[in-house]
Amino acid sequence: MEAKIISSVQNSLVKKILLLKDKSRERRKTGLFVAEGQRELELASKGGYNFETLLYCPEILPQLDSHLISKNANAEIVQISKQVYEKVAYRETTEGILAIGKAKKHSLEDIRFTTKTPLVLVAEAPEKPGNVGALLRTADAAGVDAVFIANPKSDPYNPNIIRSSVGCVFTNQIGIGSTTEIIDFLKKYHLRINCAALTASKNYVECDFTGATALVVGTEATGLSEDWLQNSDQNIIIPMQGEIDSMNVSVSAAILIFEAKRQRGL
Structure with a gap:
């Protein structure tokens, strides 16, 4: 699958990620959340979570793990510039990858x-x-x-x-x-x-x-x-x-x- 490329911090998807990160109301309304870091995404996959979007910065992470892609076959793959990654990343030390996932109800x-x-x-x-x-x-x-x-x-x-x-x-x-x-x-x-x-x-x-x-x-x-x-x-x-x-x-x-x-x- 050919990856979409985002290089502008004004992109609508970037704004969506920032809202999901910053506003619990947005997470509740949409049923979505943002996670970042390879270990976190691997654990989420093991825990039965599905991602609707996988984003990575090629300047930090040259390519996505094939296993992660196969487990989220329906996810949109997005390449983001380093400027965009620094805007949306919660931590400076994460490995150039984040995702939008579907929350569980925890009933x-x-x-x-x-x-x-x-x-x-x-x-x-x-x-x-x-x-x-x-x-x-x-x-x-x-x-x-x-x-x-x-x-x-x-x-x-x-x-x-x-x-x-x-x-x-x-x-x-x-x-x-x-x-x-x-x-x-x-x-x-x-x-x-x-x-x-x-x-x-x-x-x-x-x-x-x-x-x-x-x-x-x-x-x-x-x-x-x-x-x-x-x-x-x-x-x-x-x-x-x-x-x-x-x-x-x-x-x-x-x-x-x-x-x-x-x-x-x-």
């Missing part, structure tokens, strides 16, 4: 478990996209069965989330909903709800995470809402030995997740 009804003892991570209202990305990266590394985001502050295709997750936003099974909806879902599938909290809590290493388990974390500033605490099967705590009483949410989640994996012998 709770689409979540599927392949084990009777799933391990899932729940994050309530995470405020910083960088933290969301770090949570998704940890979840991928540990191979958790799903990640739930309750009352999200930003959509999962925010460029900061894609970047900080190193593409793991595409490899995790993600469910998005309200706190009430996610609590109902966890109870429906008989997952034990373990809430990271400061009160009425048990040391996390003394808890049993070998059964169907949900590890629930809140924000560093306010913690979890009362709804979670009222529906918690067990409040858990990571003991602190310094002056502060909390850690970065992604660090806390990593400690809890890998303790659960250790208990499961994985």
Whole structure:
């Protein structure tokens, strides 16, 4: 397929990419997002995402990977000048490639478990996209069965989330909903709800995470809402030995997740 060539930053496709990158409203309206970087695009393809447009800068990347092209046979291929690439790229260090992809709905009804003892991570209202990305990266590394985001502050295709997750936003099974909806879902599938909290809590290493388990974390500033605490099967705590009483949410989640994996012998 002969590639279309764009050399003007005023091109309509360039303007479309900038809108998708900068405006969550545009992403929601169109159901599209922008991803950049070879690793991110490879992970998106592995995660079952389809691209409608593949763009690359020949001055940085002489040609597209044939496997990526074959997996997106219906995608429009576009060559862009270095000036255009520098305009649309989110990061200076990406490898001269980006794409427009079709977002998934992340409905709770689409979540599927392949084990009777799933391990899932729940994050309530995470405020910083960088933290969301770090949570998704940890979840991928540990191979958790799903990640739930309750009352999200930003959509999962925010460029900061894609970047900080190193593409793991595409490899995790993600469910998005309200706190009430996610609590109902966890109870429906008989997952034990373990809430990271400061009160009425048990040391996390003394808890049993070998059964169907949900590890629930809140924000560093306010913690979890009362709804979670009222529906918690067990409040858990990571003991602190310094002056502060909390850690970065992604660090806390990593400690809890890998303790659960250790208990499961994985």
